[in-house]
Amino acid sequence: MAKKSKKKETPKVNEELEGFTMNINSFGEISSSFSIDKINEFLNKNVDDKKLRDREDSKKDPSKGDH
Known part of the structure; x- marks a missing residue:
């Protein structure tokens, strides 16, 4: 059986968050x-x-x- 390849899709995001990325290092x-x-x-x-x-x-x- 062939492996499914994972494509990196960019998620749908709010316009204000366009270009937002988050990474966790080792x-x-x-x-x-x-x-x-x-x-x-x-x-x-x-x-x-x-x-x-x-x-x-x-x-x-x-x-x-008003504070």
Whole structure:
């Protein structure tokens, strides 16, 4: 029986994450093509955090400067 060849397909990603790569070296260190700040900014904007959903301070709009 012939072996199936694995093709490296690029996954479908959000436009903002185009070109993002993440690698783990032999020592277990994670390297990324984006800074952690850029990744966190994307996650904060696009992912709902269930743990923070009902908190009063998270309901304020951070773009208005209400702190």
